[in-house]
Amino acid sequence: MPWSNQSGGGGWRGGGSGGPWGSPPRGPGNGQQPPDLEEILKRGQDRLRSFLPGGNGFGAPAVIGVVVAAVVLWGLTGVYRVEPDEVGVALVLGKVRDTTEPGLHFNFPYPIGEVEKPKVLQVRELTVGLRDADSSRGLPQRDLPEESLMLTGDENLVDVDFKVQWSIKDPIAYLFNIQRQEDTVKAVAESAMREAIGKNDIQRILTEAREKIEIDVRETMQNTLDDYKSGVEVRLVQMQKVDPPADVIDAFRDVQAARADAERVQNQAQANANKVVQDANGQASEITARGQAYMRQTVEEARGQADRYLKVYEQYKKAPDVTRERLYLETMERVMAPMDKTIVDTGTATGLLPLLNLDKSATKPSAPHTGTQP
Numbered sequence: 001m002p003w004s005n006q007s008g009g010g011g012w013r014g015g016g017s018g019g020p021w022g023s024p025p026r027g028p029g030n031g032q033q034p035p036d037l038e039e040i041l042k043r044g045q046d047r048l049r050s051f052l053p054g055g056n057g058f059g060a061p062a063v064i065g066v067v068v069a070a071v072v073l074w075g076l077t078g079v080y081r082v083e084p085d086e087v088g089v090a091l092v093l094g095k096v097r098d099t100t101e102p103g104l105h106f107n108f109p110y111p112i113g114e115v116e117k118p119k120v121l122q123v124r125e126l127t128v129g130l131r132d133a134d135s136s137r138g139l140p141q142r143d144l145p146e147e148s149l150m151l152t153g154d155e156n157l158v159d160v161d162f163k164v165q166w167s168i169k170d171p172i173a174y175l176f177n178i179q180r181q182e183d184t185v186k187a188v189a190e191s192a193m194r195e196a197i198g199k200n201d202i203q204r205i206l207t208e209a210r211e212k213i214e215i216d217v218r219e220t221m222q223n224t225l226d227d228y229k230s231g232v233e234v235r236l237v238q239m240q241k242v243d244p245p246a247d248v249i250d251a252f253r254d255v256q257a258a259r260a261d262a263e264r265v266q267n268q269a270q271a272n273a274n275k276v277v278q279d280a281n282g283q284a285s286e287i288t289a290r291g292q293a294y295m296r297q298t299v300e301e302a303r304g305q306a307d308r309y310l311k312v313y314e315q316y317k318k319a320p321d322v323t324r325e326r327l328y329l330e331t332m333e334r335v336m337a338p339m340d341k342t343i344v345d346t347g348t349a350t351g352l353l354p355l356l357n358l359d360k361s362a363t364k365p366s367a368p369h370t371g372t373q374p
Helices: 037-050 060-076 173-176 181-198 200-207 210-227 246-318 320-336
Strands: 079-082 088-092 095-100 103-106 113-116 123-127 149-151 157-168 231-241
Touching: 088 173, 095 113, 095 173, 103 231, 123 181, 149 181, 157 200, 157 210, 181 210, 181 231, 200 231, 210 231, 231 246
Parallel strands: none
Antiparallel strands: 079 103, 088 095, 088 113, 123 157, 149 157, 157 231
């Protein structure tokens, strides 16, 4: 655009060397006078008029409209929207003013005011020891031994890949207390896992200790991040792969198979031992029960005999002669009952006494006989 008000010299069309404000100032060393300041201001006003409406002067309404529009546009930079999964953190001159819930809000325009909007409801996930495949960039899944190889408590190497799920519980602390938040969480996770692996031997790590290790790592991570005042909550630690290094995995599997066979044989032997012990305990209990029953029977019989003797003794004290005779007769009856008997009366001449055999007479009749009975 040519200059409309220039006096002498070449205008700024690319042919002169003085630039848009005329010739460059010349100092006293070249024999010329310095440019007039008033002339420079006049040329600047002429150039500014060419951009204003009308082109011939400063219109007050136009200037006011431009200023108002600029102020409105600047004020609109303070309007912001918070999504449902976010929390707005309003800053004024770099200092936190307040936090805002989802919806439209207003803060001081930029650069006086700024707004950070962390996604507090989003559950983030990171993987240690493994890089997932990236189809968009054509990158396959690959293992990272510098992250996954860890030393166990019995000085063996184990290859551990695990995932960590975490979220933001304090947006202000998350934004301003730590830098590179995701890298910090990953570093803390790797450190906590190495500590937990170092406290266990490889056999327990490969078998029954995985769940306990996951719990220990999550607690260690949470305590460390709380010490950092990071505003991060660790939700889950999940071990994906726990294997010996690839170079020795076949040998470890052979060892595992041998240990499994040894445990199987030990379990069978223990089962047989338990069966024998149970059978012996059952027999011992049976013998003990029979002994207890016999003991109670013997005691009861002894008590019965003692009670019977006491009763007889009571009767004996009342009539000793009669009781003695009765006892004698009852004893003789009990002793003589099962045998054949022949009664001899020493008072007769022959000493013999005919006896009627009552047992035989009960089965068949016999001829009558005479004799003397006692």
